[in-house]
Amino acid sequence: MGELPLVKKETAVLALGALAQEHRLALFRLLVRAGDKGMAAGAIAEELSVPSSSLSFHLTQLRNAGLILQERQHRSLIYRANYPAMNALVGYLMENCCAGGDCGTSTACEAPAQERKSA
Amino acid sequence: MGELPLVKKETAVLALGALAQEHRLALFRLLVRAGDKGMAAGAIAEELSVPSSSLSFHLTQLRNAGLILQERQHRSLIYRANYPAMNALVGYLMENCCAGGDCGTSTACEAPAQERKSA
DNA sequence: AGCACATTTCGATAATTCTGGAAACGTTCT
DNA sequence: AGAACGTTTCCAGAATTATCGAAATGTGCT
Numbered sequence: 001m002g003e004l005p006l007v008k009k010e011t012a013v014l015a016l017g018a019l020a021q022e023h024r025l026a027l028f029r030l031l032v033r034a035g036d037k038g039m040a041a042g043a044i045a046e047e048l049s050v051p052s053s054s055l056s057f058h059l060t061q062l063r064n065a066g067l068i069l070q071e072r073q074h075r076s077l078i079y080r081a082n083y084p085a086m087n088a089l090v091g092y093l094m095e096n097c098c099a100g101g102d103c104g105t106s107t108a109c110e111a112p113a114q115e116r117k118s119a
Numbered sequence: 120m121g122e123l124p125l126v127k128k129e130t131a132v133l134a135l136g137a138l139a140q141e142h143r144l145a146l147f148r149l150l151v152r153a154g155d156k157g158m159a160a161g162a163i164a165e166e167l168s169v170p171s172s173s174l175s176f177h178l179t180q181l182r183n184a185g186l187i188l189q190e191r192q193h194r195s196l197i198y199r200a201n202y203p204a205m206n207a208l209v210g211y212l213m214e215n216c217c218a219g220g221d222c223g224t225s226t227a228c229e230a231p232a233q234e235r236k237s238a
Numbered sequence: 239a240g241c242a243c244a245t246t247t248c249g250a251t252a253a254t255t256c257t258g259g260a261a262a263c264g265t266t267c268t
Numbered sequence: 269a270g271a272a273c274g275t276t277t278c279c280a281g282a283a284t285t286a287t288c289g290a291a292a293t294g295t296g297c298t
Contacts, residue, residue, distance in 0.1 A: 050247095193295075
């Protein structure tokens with residue numbers, strides 16, 4: 001009965017703040033859909049119709065919040081959703097839901113064992 | 120395969136924004152724990168050590184976002200967490216997770232059938 | 239009616255966040 | 269080395285958000 005939190009208050013506020021913005025929410029959900037293969041910044045900018053400098057700002061926000069991961073691939077920077085972080089956030093929100101009783105909160109979204117880059 | 124969303128983009132941004140603030144996140148989680156019986160504004164203010172005028176501002180934010188419900192009881196205003204709204208928000212966040220595949224996302228937090236006001 | 243209590247509204251200030259063009263930076267190809 | 273490409277950093281202005289004391293509003297008791 002110590003229940004030390006998996007997510008700190010600060011972390012949660014940061015993550016929620018990162019998602020609380022039209023472009024970033026769309027961006028995050030886009031990456032959630034894109035799955036393991038991720039998307040390049042340029043492709044995202046085009047998809048969302050956001051100028052690259054603005055997009056870069058938003059990508060940084062999401063990255064600081066730990067919600068997305070970055071990886072270089074040739075000239076492009078590839079971004080992917082951080083599923084564990086998302087799950088942790090949701091878990092934090094629902095923590096103590098129903099006064100500690102187990103009310104069916106079993107959230108999980110593993111990075112899908114998707115066909116990893118067919119090369 | 121129309122998949123019309125249970126939560127609109129705007130609604131989600133509003134809700135996330137409401138939660139993306141130290142005091143409000145604590146407040147919401149407090150109400151989630153408090154359950155069906157809710158809490159009066161004054162009690163919340165004391166618990167969170169926030170001046171009443173500030174608290175009122177935050178309560179309004181959460182209420183506009185649809186995350187909490189208000190009900191008068193004698194001289195006090197009682198606030199309760201809106202569980203369905205919370206569930207819908209979480210559902211929206213994870214929508215299309217794993218590219219539409221069912222990856223174990225079964226989130227639910229019904230307002231607990233708690234001992235409703237033992238009077 | 240009059241008084242005390244619970245909470246909200248007003249208002250002015252401080253702090254933070256968003257935006258996008260231009261310039262800088264790192265990578266790849268010839 | 270030099271050129272082209274993809275992305276980020278810099279910057280300054282615009283917009284939004286948070287704070288809290290004081291005053292106003294609403295409710296219930298006597």
